[in-house]
Every structure is written in structure tokens, then in C-alpha cells.
Amino acid sequence: MAELLAAASPRGRGVLTATVLGSGMAMLDGTVVNVALRRIGTTLGASVAELQWVVNAYMLSLASLILVGGALGDRFGRRRVYMVGVTWFAAASVLCGLARTPEQLIAARLVQGVGAALLTPGSLALIQASFRPQDRAAMIGRWAGLGGVAAAVGPVLGGWIVDNASWRWIFWINVPVAVVVLVLCRRCVPESCDEQVDRGFDVPGAVLGAVGLGALTYALIEAQEVAAGYVVTAAAVGTASLCLFVLRERRAPHPLVPLHLFRSRVFSIANAMTLLVYGALAAMLFFLVLQLQVSAGYTPLQAGFATVPLTVVMLLLSSRSGALAGRIGPRLQLSAGPVICAAGALLLRDVGAGTSYLTGVLPGLLVFSLGLVALVAPLTASVLATAPDRLAGTASGINNAVARTGSLLSVAALPAAVGITGADYRSAEAFTAGYTEALLVCALLLAAGGVVSLVGLRGVPRPAPRVPAPAPSR
Structure with a gap:
């Protein structure tokens, strides 16, 4: 087995950079497309249903195959499978940028999701398998914070690209990022796998x-x-x-899914909460970014910049949130975080024509950001802490699959459920009516996630206090 790395070592920093950039690239394409949807729709002549497929084709293959990606990494080498996923993702991104019809773009997004399914679980599994046990919690916190930043930067970057170049470049920009990740993987990331695994495959x-x-x-x-x-x-x-x-x-x-992992109440509750919270998060971002453009009159770049508070708050506070959960246990943060997010979603329901950013958009985003910070790092750490190290990739894959499934189903179901169909994304009046109802549904899902954690994690013991090691005798 390869020697475990220290967080502060050069190779340790290289591992963190490679995993954050790779997973961030995949997360970026889960958010950056939202800003470009209206421009994609008008350029390619797409309907609302086709725009949903542009988002969900990626989520579908990602959610369907992410368990396969985690299992392949555990069996055949996490670094190897991660690098294959990065390469696949970059090649599919080129195809997305070359699409000339909605159908071609949807097909390319399906292929792109396969690459994301190979690299996404490997990112966190590499963190878990590469670092010393005493450094893992801090590195998971940094990974979660920087990964959240990557997801939040997506709308800003996408808006700038759409305004100043072409929406096609939101896909082509992945290619140089992938090259950097592959170089770092070759130089810094140790190979790891589950040495006890049977080589069969489901x-x-x-x-x-x-x-x-x-x-x-x-x-x-x-x-x-x-x-x-x-x-x-x-x-x-x-x-x-x-x-x-x-x-x-x-x-x-x-x-693919060792069901014995769900015997852990913490693992089961964390995944149930993940389904609700990430479903609400994906739907809220889908509707909010479109609402800012369709009804509030924002350009794609302005709509992207509107979500900058998510980036700043995640960057500043995620690692501290992870450290806090390590001291007090996950229940408080996993219960309060979704409820705080729900309050933010309710504040954002009033966004529409003439809404001031400072009084109508920013307060809701700040509240939502604080809730997101409270829950992301402890959620990730809780899922991994309940699984043995040899199943790190599988546990990560299960949690990611649950998150993507929630996102997939919410974005698929909500537009029609709130009456948004056809070309409604071009009509401020029609879209605003559906947007208001959709944000209410998102708030209810988020609140439900908080209740699930509050009730389900009752009685879970807090972490034992750390006893300082005795000073060496002189």
C-alpha cells in the first residue's frame, strides 16, 4: 500500500488540487449550463422540455453510473479510473460545444455524464485513501469548501462566457482544466484500491x-x-x-450497493437528507438563474454575478463547519442547515421585475449560503465515517448517486408541476408564476430534510473528546 500523505506536503497539496479541479469541473457543468440555457434555447430553437433534457441528460448518466464509477475505482485503482473519467469528460465536452441541434447536445451531454460518473466518486475517495487519518477531516472540509466554490463559480463564469463569446465555450474550457488535472495525477496522486475486493462486477x-x-x-x-x-x-x-x-x-x-452500509442509521439518514436537500438545491438554481434573466432582465453575466455570495460564504466557512461537526457531531448542523436554506429559498420567492438586488436577491442568497455551509461538510464526513476505508469509493458513489438522483428528479418534475412548458422561458409573466410556486416547493423539501436529520439522528453519540498525547520524556 502506498505511503499516506501529510496535508501540508507538496504531494498532499497536489492531490487536493487535482481532486478539487476534477470534481469541480464536473460540478461546474452541473451549474454553468443553467446560465446559458436561455441562449442555448434561442440559438438551437429548443423547447422547455428539451432544455430540461440538456440539464437532465447529464444528470441521468451521472446518477445512473456513479455507483459503477465508485466500484470500478475500488476494484481497478482509484487514480486510474479517475484519470479515465477526466479524459472522457474532456472529450465529451468538445462534442457538446460542436452540437448544432438540441438532440445532438442532449446526446453529447449523456456521454459527458458518463465521464463525470467515473471521476466524481474517485475525487473524494482519493482524499480518503491518500491522506493520514489525522488529516482527513480537515482535507475533506477543504475539498467540500473548494468544491462548493467551483459549483458556485459556474454561473459567473458561464455568464461571462455567454455574454462575451459563445455558449459553446462553457464546454470547451474544460479541456485545459482536464490537462492540468491529468498532469497532477501523474505526479502527485498515489494509486489505491480495495485489496480485499472480489473482481466480479454487477x-x-x-x-x-x-x-x-x-x-x-x-x-x-x-x-x-x-x-x-x-x-x-x-x-x-x-x-x-x-x-x-x-x-x-x-x-x-x-x-454495486452493499446494502449492509444502510444498517448504519447515520448513513441511512444522511442519504435520505441528501435526496431532499440536493433535489431542492438543483431546482432552486435552475429556476433562480432563469428567473433573473427572464423576469428581472439580467444579462447572463449579471445573473451569474448575482450568485457570487454563494462562492464567498462557502470559501470562507466550509472548513470551519467541518471542524465544528468533528467536535460536536453532525446532528445540529444537519438539522439546522436545511431549515436555514429553506428560509433563504422563501426570501427569494419575490424575485421578479423591478426587484432590487441588494434588498430582494442578496438577503435570500446570504441566508441560503449559511445553511449550505452548515450542512455540506458534516454531511460528507458523516457518510464516509460510517463506511470502512476499503469501501470509501463505494460509499462516496452511493451518496453522490443519491444527490444526483434528487437533482435529476426535481428538475424533471417541477417545471411541468408548476405549469412551465413549451416556450414559457421566453415569457416573464408565465415564468414568474411558475417560479414562485417552485421556490415554495424547494423550501418545503429543504425543511423536510432538516426534520429527517433532527428525528433520525436523535441519540447518535457525539465524537469522543480527543485526549492529548503525553509529552515525550527528555
């Missing part, structure tokens, strides 16, 4: 999971666009496939 489970999520997503997005028979059939196929997936994982000799 192909039927992977297929059932992908079919289940794909069919449900189709049913939700196309509910207003195709005949009811197709929607009902897709929903039935999706539900049946996911049920069969669970049964398969219970009996498979080499499951």
Missing part, C-alpha cells in the same frame, strides 16, 4: 439502475408532451426496474 444491477432512472425521468419531463400511455408505461418500467434493482443488490454476489 452488470445486471447497473443496467436496472440506469433503466429505472431513465424511464422515470422520461415520464416526468415528457408528461405534458407525449400521449398518456407512453408516460404511464415509462413510469411503470422505471418503478419496476428500481424495485428489481434493490432485490438484485440484496442477492448479488458483488453488489
